[in-house]
Amino acid sequence: MDESLLMILGWTGIYGATALGAVGSIIGCSRAGQAACGAMLDVESGYGRLVGLSALPSSQIIYGIVVTMTLRGNPLTAQSAPGLFAVGVLCGIALLFSAAFQGACCASAIHASKNKPEVFGLSAAPAAIVEGFAVFAFIFALVVAGGIPQ
Amino acid sequence: MHRSYYTLIASLPHLPLHFELDRTPITRPRLNERLKLLEDADRDVIDQMSAFLVWDRQPLDRNDQEVIERYDNLMRTVSNPLVRALINTRINMRTIVSAVRRRKAGGSPPVGVGQWVDHIRRNWEHPEFRLAGRYAWIRPFQNLIDEGAAREAQRLLFSVNYRTWSRMAEHYAFSFEGLILYLARWEIIDRWTSQDANAGQQRFEKLISETLGEHANLY
Numbered sequence: 032m033d034e035s036l037l038m039i040l041g042w043t044g045i046y047g048a049t050a051l052g053a054v055g056s057i058i059g060c061s062r063a064g065q066a067a068c069g070a071m072l073d074v075e076s077g078y079g080r081l082v083g084l085s086a087l088p089s090s091q092i093i094y095g096i097v098v099t100m101t102l103r104g105n106p107l108t109a110q111s112a113p114g115l116f117a118v119g120v121l122c123g124i125a126l127l128f129s130a131a132f133q134g135a136c137c138a139s140a141i142h143a144s145k146n147k148p149e150v151f152g153l154s155a156a157p158a159a160i161v162e163g164f165a166v167f168a169f170i171f172a173l174v175v176a177g178g179i180p181q
Numbered sequence: 182m183h184r185s186y187y188t189l190i191a192s193l194p195h196l197p198l199h200f201e202l203d204r205t206p207i208t209r210p211r212l213n214e215r216l217k218l219l220e221d222a223d224r225d226v227i228d229q230m231s232a233f234l235v236w237d238r239q240p241l242d243r244n245d246q247e248v249i250e251r252y253d254n255l256m257r258t259v260s261n262p263l264v265r266a267l268i269n270t271r272i273n274m275r276t277i278v279s280a281v282r283r284r285k286a287g288g289s290p291p292v293g294v295g296q297w298v299d300h301i302r303r304n305w306e307h308p309e310f311r312l313a314g315r316y317a318w319i320r321p322f323q324n325l326i327d328e329g330a331a332r333e334a335q336r337l338l339f340s341v342n343y344r345t346w347s348r349m350a351e352h353y354a355f356s357f358e359g360l361i362l363y364l365a366r367w368e369i370i371d372r373w374t375s376q377d378a379n380a381g382q383q384r385f386e387k388l389i390s391e392t393l394g395e396h397a398n399l400y
Contacts, residue, residue: 062185062187062355063187065187065188065191066187066188066190066191066355067191068188068191068192069187069188069189069190069191069192069193070191070192072192072215073191073192073193073194135354135355138187138191138354138355139354139355141191142190142191142354142355145191145195146194146195
């Protein structure tokens with residue numbers, strides 16, 4: 032394969048984790064944030080926790096940045112580029128989906144806890160579970176990144 | 182394209198499992214205010230549905246030709262599948278209710294519209310028009326009509342629709358379809374509360390009591 036194409040793949044992998052994580056966080060926070068804004072129209076108090084919950088999907092961009100920094104620590108060569116691409120992009124996709132769907136979970140939690148404030152903690156549990164899957168993808172990206180051939 | 186309405190739907194109060202409330206969870210002016218968040222195309226769909234629901238609130242004793250024209254006109258203009266399904270559900274219910282009432286009055290099968298008109302005509306002599314398997318409410322509705330319990334019969338019909346649309350709404354979170362089903366259920370609550378004169382009186386007295394406090398009983 033052309034070496035310049037390999038370099039493009041390598042850089043795509045390095046930055047992909049951050050970019051895709053950012054896209055997921057944008058979608059997730061947007062969904063949950065819109066729900067929080069709507070809920071604020073219907074409740075008289077407890078605005079802070081609604082906004083706090085809506086920020087939960089922002090963690091995926093942080094995971095993406097850490098993966099990018101880790102991958103960036105590997106020298107970019109024709110041998111390492113395919114591995115960097117695979118780890119970065121696949122982790123980024125996992126982060127994207129987890130953030131987007133976590134946003135939907137947060138929106139539902141906001142909607143549910145607006146009507147029944149006593150279920151606030153429990154209603155956030157699905158969002159926390161989705162976060163757990165993002166953490167798995169993140170941790171194992173770091174583990175696998177250590178084995179990419181130089 | 183399926184649009185999402187996170188802000189709008191989250192801003193609407195929860196609708197309970199049952200429609201027999203003292204008042205609607207959100208007033209019509211406030212609901213209309215919230216609906217301004219809709220995109221123009223979706224707003225048009227909601228307007229079409231609202232127009233149908235307003236028409237549907239009118240008495241059942243309409244002439245058949247008027248119902249047919251209205252139905253044909255609606256089916257030509259409404260393209261949203263869920264709104265069409267809601268309209269068909271209501272029209273079918275109207276047709277069956279009309280058939281039950283006509284038969285009780287010794288009349289002929291209704292001309293009407295919808296998928297069951299011919300079926301009812303063919304099964305006019307059967308107690309439930311051979312529709313009991315699909316519409317379990319026909320028998321209890323007939324019983325209530327026979328007893329002259331019109332209000333209970335109306336409650337039964339509301340209950341059937343409210344339950345159906347509540348079940349459907351479980352599959353739509355923060356979507357336009359979810360909003361359509363919310364409005365359909367809200368409309369049932371509104372119809373029920375506006376019919377409930379006693380509840381209205383109690384509400385009025387409660388309001389007076391809350392406003393005047395201990396002075397409410399002075400005169």
